[in-house]
Every structure is written in C-alpha cells, then in structure tokens.
Amino acid sequence: MPNILLVDDDPGIRDVVSDFLSRHGFDVETAEDAAAMDRVMASAAKPFDLVVLDLMMPGEHGLEVARRLSGPGGPAIIMLSAMGEDSDRIVGLEVGADDYLAKPCNPRELLARIRAVLRRRHEPVAEVQGVIAEFAGWTLDLVRRELTSPEGVLITLSDGEFSLLRVFVENPQKVLTRDQLLDLARGRENETYDRAIDVQISRLRRKLDGAGRAHEELIRTVRNEGYMFTPRVVRR
Secondary structure, eight states, X not given: OOEEEEEOSOHHHHHHHHHHHHHTTOEEEEESSHHHHHHHHHHOSSOOSXXXXXXXXXXXXXXXXXXXXXXXXXXXXXXXXXXXXXXXXXXXXXXXXXXXXXXXXXXHHHHHHHHHHHHHHHOOOTTSSXXXXXETTEEEETTTTEEEOTTSOEEOOOHHHHHHHHHHHHSTTOEEOHHHHHHHHTOTTSOOOHHHHHHHHHHHHHHHXXXXXXXXXXXXXXXXXXXXXXXXXXXX
16 A cells, blocks of 8 residues: 655645545555654654645745655655646756646546556566666666766666656657657656656756766757657667
8 A cells, every 4th residue: 555645734635635545545644844744754664655745835845845855765746736837837846746736636636646656656667678778888777766877976866857768768869759758758647748848858968967978968959859869778
C-alpha cells in the first residue's frame, strides 16, 4: 500500500482528500505545515512514497519544501496551489515537483495524477537494452537513476530530469517534438505545458554543461521541430 503525506494548512482539504485517498487504497498521513511535515516524516515507520504539498502555507513556503525534498531517494511530489498561472506551474516543476495541480481540484483528478506519478516512479526498465547507457564520456545508470560525468562526478537529477534524459538516451540522434517528449517522459495523464519541457531541458543542459564537456552540444534545438540528443549511445 503506497503511503502518502498530505501537507496543507486547510483542515477541510486535509480531511476530504485524506479520506478520499484512503478509500482508494492509500495509507495517508497529514500535516498542516512544513514543521509538522518534518515531525511526521521523522516519526514515520517507513519513507513516504509521495507528498501532496500545498504551495502557500504559514511558515516555510511550499517551493522551499519541494526544493529540499526533491532529489535521489526523496519522495515524489505533487504541488497544489490556488495560483494556477503557467509561470507558477513552471516554477513548481523547476524546483523538482513531479506534477502540479491548481486549487480547487477534483479529488478524482488528484487520484489519477498520484497513480500516474507512482507508476512512472516504479515502471520497469526491462524494455531498455541494457541498464547502463554511455554517451560522450557520461554514464547513466537506469536502475539506480545515477548520472556520472566524464570526470567521475555523480550528478544529482530530479525525477523530471532523469525521465527526460532517459527518453533521450533511448532515442539518440532523432528529432523529438515537445508532444513526443511529454508522452514519453511524463505520460498524457499529466497536464504539462510545452514550455515546461523547455524549462526541464534548460536545467538538464546546465547540468550536462556545468559538469562535463561544455563544448559538446549534447541536446540540440531543431528549429520549429523539437530537440535532438546528438551523441552516440552505447547500452550494456
């Protein structure tokens, strides 16, 4: 049974959403703010699979919470916010959230998003020819979700960045449109906008350029078409 932590300062939302998710097979804990979240996490018997996180809370802001929770070994994150502008969604994704829903949201839609995020987290890599992908001196471990630079430095990737890089190494030297990247990296259950893909690619490029051979254009923009992963990829 996946365990979920719902962090929201509205007690009505906590009660309704936690009851709904519990009735659909999830083990749900709640917290009213970041400090309470930390206490619940510290006392939990096992790590949480996913955190549903409100953006606007008293005390520590939801974006700061998402930033410190994201990364290898951290829970999946779905952000909730009454601020539904594209820019807010993009910022949420940029700090490491896996998905973003505007308030008020239908609990059934939240349930579908939770299932989709958890499915992507735990999807098998059996269809990939080999679990290690090597390109331009880099190494991507598709099981451990670890990226190592040509200099041997371990590079931290968010879930979104890892999913995107995995799509590229599985489709090297092919032009992929934004729609294809959305389908392959996130799935159509996630209502993500084209620009969010651009933001994720920009973040991924900075990490590849900042830790490796910046003169190599690993992700090329193809005007009016999409993106191409340029290096040759070897799987083993």
